[in-house]
Amino acid sequence: MENIVLVEGAGFCFGVKRAIEIAFDVAKKHKEGIFTLGPIIHNPQVVEKLKELGVCPIESVTEEKNIKTLIIRAHGIPKDKLEELKKKGYEIIDATCPFVKKAQSLAEKLCLEGYQVVIIGDSEHPEVKGIFSYAGEKAVVVTSDKIPNLNKKIGIIQQTTQPLSKVKEILNGIINSLNEFEEIRIFNTLCNFTAKRLESTEKVARNVDLMIVIGGKNSANTTQLANLCKKIGVKTYHIEDVKEIDKSWFKDVKKIGITAGASTPQWIIDEIIDKIKCL
Ligand code: SF4
Known part of the structure; x- marks a missing residue:
């Protein structure tokens, strides 16, 4: 299968890319006690990679005793919560998107x-x-x-x-x-990144036989992309990784569009494109 169109701007947006770079950077500099408040992005693979480097997600500071550094994800957190965490003496690395x-x-x-x-x-x-x-x-x-x-x-x-x-x-x-x-x-x-991705996804979805939307099933912006494609009426599959690809989806399909949410790393997109090309 060669006729694949990748939507411009698919994948990490500026804010998510920045938050992930901050998290990997902190992981390199600090030794222990680094946590993210909630998963840094809605992507299990990236969260796993960070865990391997010692940066684990927690939902609340009550879950962990050994907290030294807390990374705030791109969505940000409520003001009172931020102040409370600062008062508790944790080092706060604020990766809230600008x-x-x-x-x-x-x-x-x-x-x-x-x-x-x-x-x-x-x-x-x-x-x-x-x-x-x-x-x-x-x-x-x-x-x-x-x-x-x-x-x-x-x-x-x-x-x-x-x-x-x-x-x-x-x-x-x-x-x-x-x-x-x-x-x-x-x-x-x-945010222009989201608007542009939605716009380019719509353009591609109107001109293909099938859309593959890649991103966490719990990611709001990926679900929004999938819903947009479905609304247009094109056959749409929302998947998280290459393992979900099913050969039968591509029967009689001539042109495939691929888009991805803001939390989807490029390597997952590449892996999926490679797999479809080999079908
Ligand atoms: S506002 Fe949200 S979607 Fe836009 S760049 Fe920031 S994190 Fe990404």
Whole structure:
């Protein structure tokens, strides 16, 4: 099988690449007691490699006695949790993505300036929980076009990985009730890496017979890619590694598109492409 199109920008985004480089760098410099708060990325293979170097993920500091250094992953963590960890005396290596940091700072600034912060995103996502913690007591997370009652002065930001179409839909809903507001401030905190990957994935998915989406089954951005392809109507398989490839998927298939989420290392993508080429 030779007709394979790899989506431009598939795989690690800037923030994930940076967080992983930081984690490997710390592993080289420190001897023991290094942990990541939650897996550094949603990729079991990378997490395993780091474990071999002595960097293990923990969900909570109560799980481990020998903590010296804690690495914060790209999604960031809530403000109070970060402060609590610093107080406990751990060395904190903050690998929060600068784009997520920007959303956190804007949330804090808007709150201090008296705006009710409206975050468009998924309230259960760790990134949103982090941003929310900077946004003050009146902050709300809006997940759908069902918009709750809002204050007269609002400041709107977005979870970095939200699809533009959904953000537009929610913003339109708010603007349609403009007469209910005194002031609306809108900041773009969307991440271009995600938007571009979604856009290039859509272009490829519309022109192939089958899409392979590579990335952790628990990765929100990979699932978003898979859902986008399915919505377009192309046969789509979401896989984590080469072992899941099934020869029967490719029967009568002429052109295959390959995309990957932000947590998928290049070597996993290469391995899968090589395997498909040999079918
Ligand atoms: S998707 Fe964007 S915001 Fe999220 S970690 Fe990657 S670069 Fe940062």
